[in-house]
Amino acid sequence: MKPENVVLSEDGRSVVIIDQTRLPNRTEHLTLTAPEHFYEAIYELKVRGAPAIGICAGMGLYVCANRFDETDEEVFLSKIHNVSVYINSSRPTAVNLKHGLDRIENAAHSMKGCGVPAMLENMRSECIAVQDEDIAMCRAISEYGLTLVKDGDGILTHCNAGPLATSLYGTGLGTLLLGKERGYTFHAYTDETRPLLQGARLTAYELDKAGIDVTLICDNMASIVMKQGKINACFVGCDRVAANGDTANKIGTSGVAVLAKHYGIPFYVFCPSSTIDFKCGSGADITIEERDPDEIKTKFYAEPMAPASVKAYNPAFDVTDAELITAIVTEKGICRYPYTESLTALFGGG
Ligand code: MRU
Numbered sequence: 001m002k003p004e005n006v007v008l009s010e011d012g013r014s015v016v017i018i019d020q021t022r023l024p025n026r027t028e029h030l031t032l033t034a035p036e037h038f039y040e041a042i043y044e045l046k047v048r049g050a051p052a053i054g055i056c057a058g059m060g061l062y063v064c065a066n067r068f069d070e071t072d073e074e075v076f077l078s079k080i081h082n083v084s085v086y087i088n089s090s091r092p093t094a095v096n097l098k099h100g101l102d103r104i105e106n107a108a109h110s111m112k113g114c115g116v117p118a119m120l121e122n123m124r125s126e127c128i129a130v131q132d133e134d135i136a137m138c139r140a141i142s143e144y145g146l147t148l149v150k151d152g153d154g155i156l157t158h159c160n161a162g163p164l165a166t167s168l169y170g171t172g173l174g175t176l177l178l179g180k181e182r183g184y185t186f187h188a189y190t191d192e193t194r195p196l197l198q199g200a201r202l203t204a205y206e207l208d209k210a211g212i213d214v215t216l217i218c219d220n221m222a223s224i225v226m227k228q229g230k231i232n233a234c235f236v237g238c239d240r241v242a243a244n245g246d247t248a249n250k251i252g253t254s255g256v257a258v259l260a261k262h263y264g265i266p267f268y269v270f271c272p273s274s275t276i277d278f279k280c281g282s283g284a285d286i287t288i289e290e291r292d293p294d295e296i297k298t299k300f301y302a303e304p305m306a307p308a309s310v311k312a313y314n315p316a317f318d319v320t321d322a323e324l325i326t327a328i329v330t331e332k333g334i335c336r337y338p339y340t341e342s343l344t345a346l347f348g349g350g
Helices: 035-043 050-066 073-088 095-109 116-146 174-181 198-209 219-227 253-263 339-347
Strands: 006-008 015-018 029-032 154-157 187-191 213-217 233-236 240-242 247-250 267-270 317-320 327-330 333-335
Touching: 006 050, 006 116, 015 050, 029 035, 029 050, 035 050, 035 073, 050 073, 050 095, 050 116, 073 095, 073 116, 095 116, 116 174, 116 267, 116 327, 154 219, 187 198, 187 219, 198 213, 213 219, 219 253, 233 253, 247 253, 253 267, 253 317, 327 339, 333 339
Parallel strands: 154 187, 154 233, 187 213, 233 267, 267 327
Antiparallel strands: 006 015, 015 029, 240 247, 247 317, 327 333
């Protein structure tokens, strides 16, 4: 199986993505070739999910570099850097974006003195390595996830942390998808995830397509399904994990964690090492993306759903305090609170 959401072309001159804003009704592909295409695709959430934007941005940097037609190494490196800074400015919260761009920029630097063609070749190999590593990390995370649940469990999900947001399997959804392959029956309760509905449009779509029992709920129904005993665990992905375990993920995640604690339900964060930022001491250091208020007032509605004059506040992420997280499931193992110690023990501080 190969990832379908973000695909580097054979000639290295374009990246083809599935336009996630068109799902679930239409599967449309977009061909990206220029810095502005990558910026716009990431900003507009045509490609989204922390690992996927890192992979796509890195491939974008390589594709743009391939199109420079530049032979001078210093000029080439300086042009790459400018494109990297530009694409990185498209969204602030997911650390994978910078991580993915830096990997490809460093691949060029490491071939300094060997000529631009060698730099490009190394950038291409690194793009493939980043995507392959993500597939392996998601698979390993899903294996660890399966040790935390049992057949028949009810799992609450928030936002989308499936194959569309990564490469294959996903992080938060990987356990459900791998479990399905192994014959487990899970019952997913999927928060629709206002305002951009990644749960309704993407998670419900991916789980349903895989043949997993999925029930869509509005975000404000999480409490009742927990109280009714339908939920055995909550599974979420993440965009940046600070050194102390504070975790930024889609807006509403921290509310789910607070509810889970109240009802004594384990709350698991699924996290590839590319999402851990040891330079961030705590959640207070994480920049939270604020998006256009009209996404709340008008998006997906035939007519505006609020008076035009009314203000709206649209933070795209929130930070779940480390104390509320039962475990952080990584490709190297399962970390428990206190995370400063457990994350450092597994990853050596980055
Ligand atoms: O704004 P989005 O859709 O990019 O937000 C994505 C999330 O919050 C995901 O949960 C996170 O990136 C993890 S994806 C494996």
